[in-house]
Structure formats: structure tokens, C-alpha cells
Amino acid sequence: MKLNEFFRALTICLAVVLVFGAAIYGLGLHTDKIISDREAALSAGKEELYSKENAALSTLTSVNEFINKIYKLEDGGYEVVSATTNTYSGGELAISVTVDAEGKISGITVESYPDTPAFNIFEKDPNYIETYKGKDSALADVGVVSGSTISSTAFKTLVADSLEALTSNGLIGAGVKSDEQIFEELIPEKAHGFAKLSPITAEGNITLGWKAGNDTGFALVIKNGDAGYLALVNAMGVCKVYDNTGADVTAGQSTVCDEAKAYAAKSQKSYDDAHQKKLEKLMEGASDISFIKADTFANIVSAATFKVGEESYNAFHLRPNGYDIMDVYVVIDASGAIAKLDVKTMIFEEEYYFDAASTNLTTAEQRSAYKNSFAGLTVDTFTGEDMIIAKATMSTKAVNQAVKDAFEAFETLGGGEVNE
Amino acid sequence: MNKRTHLLRGVPGLLLVLGAGFVMASSNNLKAALGMGAAVIAALVLSSIVISALHKIIPQRGKLPCYVLIITGFVSLICMLMEAYFPEIANSLGVHLAALSVSAVIYRDADEIAGKSGELYAIETAVVTGLFFTVIMAVCALIREFFGSGAFFGNKLAFMKDYTVGTLAGAFGGYLVLAIVLAVIQKFSKNKSYEEEE
Numbered sequence: 001m002k003l004n005e006f007f008r009a010l011t012i013c014l015a016v017v018l019v020f021g022a023a024i025y026g027l028g029l030h031t032d033k034i035i036s037d038r039e040a041a042l043s044a045g046k047e048e049l050y051s052k053e054n055a056a057l058s059t060l061t062s063v064n065e066f067i068n069k070i071y072k073l074e075d076g077g078y079e080v081v082s083a084t085t086n087t088y089s090g091g092e093l094a095i096s097v098t099v100d101a102e103g104k105i106s107g108i109t110v111e112s113y114p115d116t117p118a119f120n121i122f123e124k125d126p127n128y129i130e131t132y133k134g135k136d137s138a139l140a141d142v143g144v145v146s147g148s149t150i151s152s153t154a155f156k157t158l159v160a161d162s163l164e165a166l167t168s169n170g171l172i173g174a175g176v177k178s179d180e181q182i183f184e185e186l187i188p189e190k191a192h193g194f195a196k197l198s199p200i201t202a203e204g205n206i207t208l209g210w211k212a213g214n215d216t217g218f219a220l221v222i223k224n225g226d227a228g229y230l231a232l233v234n235a236m237g238v239c240k241v242y243d244n245t246g247a248d249v250t251a252g253q254s255t256v257c258d259e260a261k262a263y264a265a266k267s268q269k270s271y272d273d274a275h276q277k278k279l280e281k282l283m284e285g286a287s288d289i290s291f292i293k294a295d296t297f298a299n300i301v302s303a304a305t306f307k308v309g310e311e312s313y314n315a316f317h318l319r320p321n322g323y324d325i326m327d328v329y330v331v332i333d334a335s336g337a338i339a340k341l342d343v344k345t346m347i348f349e350e351e352y353y354f355d356a357a358s359t360n361l362t363t364a365e366q367r368s369a370y371k372n373s374f375a376g377l378t379v380d381t382f383t384g385e386d387m388i389i390a391k392a393t394m395s396t397k398a399v400n401q402a403v404k405d406a407f408e409a410f411e412t413l414g415g416g417e418v419n420e
Numbered sequence: 421m422n423k424r425t426h427l428l429r430g431v432p433g434l435l436l437v438l439g440a441g442f443v444m445a446s447s448n449n450l451k452a453a454l455g456m457g458a459a460v461i462a463a464l465v466l467s468s469i470v471i472s473a474l475h476k477i478i479p480q481r482g483k484l485p486c487y488v489l490i491i492t493g494f495v496s497l498i499c500m501l502m503e504a505y506f507p508e509i510a511n512s513l514g515v516h517l518a519a520l521s522v523s524a525v526i527y528r529d530a531d532e533i534a535g536k537s538g539e540l541y542a543i544e545t546a547v548v549t550g551l552f553f554t555v556i557m558a559v560c561a562l563i564r565e566f567f568g569s570g571a572f573f574g575n576k577l578a579f580m581k582d583y584t585v586g587t588l589a590g591a592f593g594g595y596l597v598l599a600i601v602l603a604v605i606q607k608f609s610k611n612k613s614y615e616e617e618e
Contacts, residue, residue, distance in 0.1 A: 009482025013489055020493030027497055031504035038507065057505050
């Protein structure tokens with residue numbers, strides 16, 4: 001071999017070594033972690049069945065985005081590691097749920113949870129995790145923590161997701177939910193505006209029920225023959241009935257509806273008078289104010305139509321739950337654009353981490369500018385994203401929800417009827 | 421000899437009996453056989469692409485070390501991926517997976533085909549070679565796993581419980597089954613090969 005051929009071959013060999021060396025090093029950074037995680041799990045008596053990083057290679061298919069790992073334990077049970085950012089602070093709540101061979105929760109370990117003490121689940125209820133022990137996937141009688149509703153709901157959802165990952169893949173049997181539990185879990189889905197629910201006393205065929213703390217309506221479990229139904233009555237007296245599969249059976253359950261409406265009528269607080277006074281103050285020259293029934297189970301406590309001159313408007317009084325219950329008034333013109341928005345209590349200064357320097361809601365002028373910024377928005381132009389204000393996120397998110405609910409009610413008003 | 425005959429003559433683990441050790445080692449169950457097959461196909465295709473692209477600039481007498489380095493590099497990457505994502509198969513293949521880097525199956529393809537032809541023909545040959553190698557291993561694995569272990573794809577078959585031949589699952593069984601498969605293939609392919617060569 002000539003000298004230049006020798007050096008050419010040597011150069012190519014060195015280049016190949018360098019390229020593959022770099023590739024092996026780079027790939028090693030990724031694979032070493034996977035291998036070391038697996039070995040650590042094995043040494044702890046766990047066999048990895050699922051890893052989010054290698055989800056495509058797992059034989060478990062029904063696993064949602066919040067589940068990071070699933071291990072099989074030596075005793076026949078399972079461990080599910082999951083995480084969510086649906087907490088109050090938006091920080092990551094990571095937990096590890098262990099389940100025994102019979103599908104009952106044997107332990108829950110919190111790996112990370114950033115909420116400050118004022119909103120911390122475990123500061124509010126130190127025994128909250130204990131309420132999960134021994135429960136199957138139905139999570140019967142497990143509630144959320146008052147004062148930390150958002151984070152404890154995120155916690156409960158995460159535990160439910162963990163158990164569902166095991167049941168839906170046939171690793172454990174699914175728990176059976178009672179009708180009462182099914183109905184209670186249906187309420188947020190069918191009536192998202194019913195906030196701060198408190199139980200009511202059973203009477204007649206009403207076996208169980210809740211009153212919305214923001215006066216948006218009632219959720220009642222009513223017996224009719226052998227079957228139970230969930231009857232929802234909103235603040236305007238509109239009723240909807242659902243069976244235990246979540247199907248709308250209002251048309252065939254008029255007696256259930258009548259009983260629910262009768263119960264609600266004697267306990268429902270009316271906001272119509274206060275709404276009328278507010279409208280007259282808010283919209284100069286408002287006349288022909290008529291209250292209507294909006295067929296929606298959102299945050300609305302009163303809905304009205306009125307005129308200013310020749311122009312027609314719809315008005316909604318909503319009571320969303322921000323840091324606390326707020327009163328929001330939304331007026332929408334005939335074209336579907338917001339004509340006016342007002343909020344009775346914008347900031348609960350004494351309870352917030354209120355930082356005047358970093359919040360542009362400090363002065364009355366700033367708050368007025370915030371409210372006026374909604375004017376002209378329609379269902380197509382309102383996204384709500386740029387309406388969230390730092391340090392007042394809960395209040396501004398609640399206002400956004402109220403606006404969405406008002407638009408939804410406005411669109412469904414074709415089915416609304418004028419009060420007799 | 422046309423291109424097709426060239427391909428068929430070169431099927432490893434068949435006419436040239438290249439890679440018999442790999443077939444023996446990797447064919448005691450179907451999962452391992454398919455895993456080894458996938459590794460061989462990947463190593464063959466990737467190294468064929470690189471070698472066919474570089475063969476004109478590599479001096480004749482420097483080819484052996486260059487080819488070995490390229491093949492070893494790809495086999496190392498494949499081993500790492502299999503150990504991370506398919507640990508069960510990687511464990512069952514053991515050292516035979518890493519030993520692919522010095523396999524005559526891959527080196528023959530690199531030297532005879534990729535080192536003398538363009539990328540497309542090299543890839544085509546690599547895929548055909550790898551697929552045939554995988555099919556032979558899978559057939560051997562199917563026979564050995566079914567009759568030797570009374571199982572299919574890792575699942576024990578209850579009705580085979582009393583009818584297994586343990587020897588077939590061992591090394592001797594590997595060679596025996598490979599020999600039988602080779603004999604059957606030779607029987608059906610010999611005449612045709614002669615006809616094509618004539």
C-alpha cells in the first residue's frame with residue numbers, strides 16, 4: 001500500500017470512528033436512562049409495563065397522557081406514576097398510586113406538589129390521602145377538599161386516571177359505582193355552572209340532592225318506580241332529567257321534572273329584581289325589560305331581554321366561582337357582540353396575593369378599562385387568553401367563563417321562553 | 421448468472437450456510453428469531469448504504485478495517501436500541517446480537533455487493549438477504565419452539581405438554597432443524613438454479 005493510500009484509509013477509519021463515537025455517545029445518553037430506570041425498578045421488585053417515553057412499544061394501549069409509568073409489583077399489585085399541571089398554581093402535581101392484586105388502593109405517594117399553604121390540599125386536610133386507601137376504581141365516597149377544590153379535583157382525577165389505566169387494560173377489575181355516585185359525578189358534566197354544592201335534606205321521592213352555592217340551581221336524585229334519575233333545575237326554573245347512563249330522558253320523565261321544579265321553586269333565590277336594577281343603571285334608557293328562561297346549566301342566575309331605543313339586547317347575570325362567588329353582568333346586542341360587561345366584586349384583595357405593582361387592576365380606572373376591553377367581542381372573536389391577568393388569575397378566569405356562558409346562552413335562546 | 425440467481429445463491433443460512441451459528445443461537449423461540457432478523461436487516465441495510473456510498477474513496481487494501489468499523493458502529497447502535505426498547509429479546513439473544521458485527525453474513529454483503537455497486541442495488545440486496553435470513557430463522561424457530569418447548573410466541577400450549585422433544589430446544593436441535601430446513605429448500609430449489617445457470 002502506498003503511503004498516501006495508507007493515510008487516506010487511516011483518515012476514513014478515524015472519521016468513521018468519530019462519527020459512530022458521537023452517535024453512540026448521543027444515543028447512550030437516551031438509552032442509558034431507560035436502562036437504568038428499568039434496572040432500578042427491577043431491583044425494587046417492580047417490572048415496568050409501560051413508560052410514556054416508549055409508549056409506542058408498550059403492549060398497554062389504553063393509557064392517557066397523564067400516566068408516566070406503570071409497574072407490576074412482586075405481590076401481584078401495580079404501581080402507577082402520573083402527573084398533571086391542572087393544579088391551582090399550575091405547577092406539577094406528581095403522584096404514585098399503588099394498587100393491590102384485588103384492585104384496591106394500598107397507598108398514594110406525592111412525588112411533587114407546589115401549591116402554597118393557603119391552597120394546599122394537605123394543609124387543608126392532612127388525612128385526605130387516607131380517604132383513598134382501600135378504595136377500588138369507583139372511588140366511592142372520595143370527595144374533594146373545600147378551600148382547595150381545583151387542586152384536590154386534579155388529585156382525584158389523577159388517581160382515577162391511574163386506576164382507569166389498569167382497568168381499561170384488563171390488569172385489575174373495575175369497581176362498581178352506585179347510582180348516587182354516578183349522578184354526583186354527572187353534575188359537573190351536565191351543569192358546569194353549579195359551584196360550591198352543598199347537600200340538601202331528602203324529602204318525597206328526592207333521595208339525595210345538592211344546592212349550588214352560587215344560586216345557579218339544584219341537582220336532585222329522584223326515584224321514579226325502581227329507577228333513580230338526576231334532575232337538574234337551573235335558576236330560571238328550566239329542568240333536565242338524566243338517567244344513570246347520562247342520557248337525557250327529560251321528555252319521558254315529566255313527573256320527575258315536576259317534583260324537581262316544585263322543590264326548586266320554594267328554595268330558589270330570585271335575582272331578577274337585582275338584575276333589573278343593575279340593567280337600568282348599566283344601560284341608560286333600558287326599557288321593556290322581560291325576564292326569559294335560558295335553557296342552559298351554566299353560571300346564569302337571571303336572563304333578560306330589553307330595549308334601548310330601537311335596539312334590542314339580551315342581558316345575563318352570572319355568578320361564576322373565581323376566588324369566591326362573583327357577580328358578572330353581560331349585555332349582548334342583537335348582532336351577538338358584547339355591549340357591556342360589569343363585575344360587582346372584581347378582586348378579593350384581602351384574600352389574594354394582591355400585588356398592586358404587578359397587577360393592572362389596582363385602580364378603578366384600570367378595572368374599568370379591563371371591563372371595557374370586552375366590548376365588541378363576539379363568540380368568534382373572544383378567546384379569553386389575553387384577558388387573563390397575572391395575580392388575579394382565578395377572578396379573570398371566572399369572568400372569561402361567565403362570558404363564554406353568556407355567549408352559549410345567547411346562542412341557545414331560540415329555545416328560551418318569556419316568563420309568564 | 422443474472423441478478424436474481426446471484427441473490428438466491430447468496431441467501432445466508434441457506435446455500436452458502438453462512439450465519440448458521442446465528443440461526444442456531446437465535447431460533448429457539450420465535451420472538452428471538454424475529455428480533456435477530458430485524459437486527460440483521462437493519463445492520464445490512466444501513467451498512468450497505470454507507471459502504472456503497474464510500475467504497476470508491478476507500479483504498480482497496482484499507483477496505484477490511486473500514487468495513488469492519490462501519491458494521492461494528494451500526495451493530496453497536498442497534499444493540500443499544502434493542503437493549504433499551506426490547507430488553508427481553510436482547511437478553512435472549514445475549515452475545516450473539518453484539519457478535520453480528522463480525523458476522524460473515526453482513527461482511528459478505530458489504531464486501532461483495534455494497535463495496536462494488538450503487539446504493540440502490542446494495543439496499544435491494546441487503547433487504548432480500550435480511551428477509552430470507554429472517555424467514556429461515558423464523559421457520560426454524562417455529563419448529564423448535566413448537567416441538568421443543570411446546571409453545572408458540574412465548575405462550576405455552578397446553579395440548580403439547582406431553583409431546584415435546586426437549587433436544588430440539590437445545591443447540592443440537594438448532595443444527596438438526598436447520599439441516600432439515602436446508603435439505604427441503606435444496607430439494608425444491610436445486611433444479612431451478614441449474615436451469616437458470618445453464
